[in-house]
Amino acid sequence: MKCAVLDDYQQVAETMADWQPVSERVEVKVFHNHFESEDELVQAVQDCEIIAIMRERTPFRRQLLERLPQLKLLVTTGMRNASVDMDAASEQGITVCGTRGGGEGTTELTWALILGLARKLVQENASLRAGGPWQSTVGADLYGKRLGLLGLGNIGGKVARIGQAFGMEVTAWSPNLTEERAASAGVKRASSKEEVLETGDFVSIHLVLGERTRGLIGAEELKRMKPTAYLINTSRGPIVDREALLEALRSGTLAGAGLDVYEQEPLPSDDPFRTLPNVLATPHIGYVTEASYRQFYTGIVEDIQAYLDGSPIRILNAKQ
Structure with missing residues (x-):
């Protein structure tokens, strides 16, 4: 199973959490650049069953979700993300999970x-x-x-x-x-x-x-x-x-x-x-601190592990 971690601008995703609990079951690809076009993004992640996103850096609207038929689990940092079309995700059978907070x-x-x-x-x-x-x-x-x-x-x-x-x-x-x-x-x-x-x-x-x-x-x-x-x-x-x-x-x-x-x-x-x-x-750095990132990326690993074990946690719905 393949997992894409998007928009790791600071190149810290792999050091801010212990990925060992999922590393034997998931091939993780981390992307440090922001994809300027939807076509480039789709080309990069179209074979991924799992995608992890950082806040609203990359919106996942209906049009994009429909172009990713392999996607089964979308993990967003935090417990709310207005840039994800929750209705479209639900219609496609995509589980959307969040993580714990973002510090001070x-x-x-x-x-x-x-x-x-x-x-x-x-x-x-x-x-x-x-x-x-x-x-x-x-x-x-x-x-x-x-x-x-x-x-x-x-x-x-x-x-x-x-x-x-x-x-x-x-x-x-x-x-x-x-x-x-x-x-x-x-x-x-x-x-x-x-x-x-x-x-x-x-x-x-x-x-x-x-x-x-x-x-x-x-x-x-x-x-x-x-x-x-x-x-x-x-x-x-x-x-x-x-x-x-x-x-x-x-x-x-x-x-x-x-x-x-x-x-x-x-x-x-x-x-x-x-x-x-x-x-x-400033370039949307309110949540960009070590404490926040450790919570976020650890939460992503926990969400992936729980999903692989058949018991997803922190599932979001359209009202969140």
Whole structure:
């Protein structure tokens, strides 16, 4: 039986887990490059009964799944993957399994972006390295400022606690946020997303991408933000309207943005998010930490072993 492990960009898949439990029963092929075309991908994995994918790096939509008749087990890292067509997988008899969580990386990266934006670290570091002016910018304070959160789930709640430690006032909103949940986190529950946007000095997004949240932040919403405010998105790119955000950043409607996620990934080499001076951008590395990767790849091996033993674990369905 053949297994393809896709998108191992850092070339660590084989060292982050012990593959011995399945190595005698499965021939594992690890791919380090991202396939730019569906035809190239199909050519590479069409003989594989098992495919393991890392988050949403390679979407598995109906059209692709239909071109892989040998596929029997699809393993995704995490317990949710919006880029997999679960209905199509079910119709083809493909078992889809997930793995345990992803550590604290996204929470930590959120604060790296906030701090980097507030203290203009990229500009100051570049100036220092180039022998430029000594101290060329004036940083923004966190203490006493308002942190607005769109989403107060697992990650949002952790981001809130760190904001409180910095002495920030924290407000939050999500479609299902209750007064009880906000109070338990020591956070003020905003009456609407508009309140979060209008009052936040730093607004950070921690919502799951779905029909209700796709395009949630558009041109009208961005216009409500203070011109001195910063928007941080470590959740999913399509939650924010791309063109509206670009316009807000170019026009100065918004002071800046910290971005780790995009509508298209990898980001094209000529994409303006790579070069706008008021954008601090990272290549979707919120979950890319040693702890996360060890959990993910160990989970992949466990899922494959359980499937081979006839008792699949952590099976996903269309509602996840």
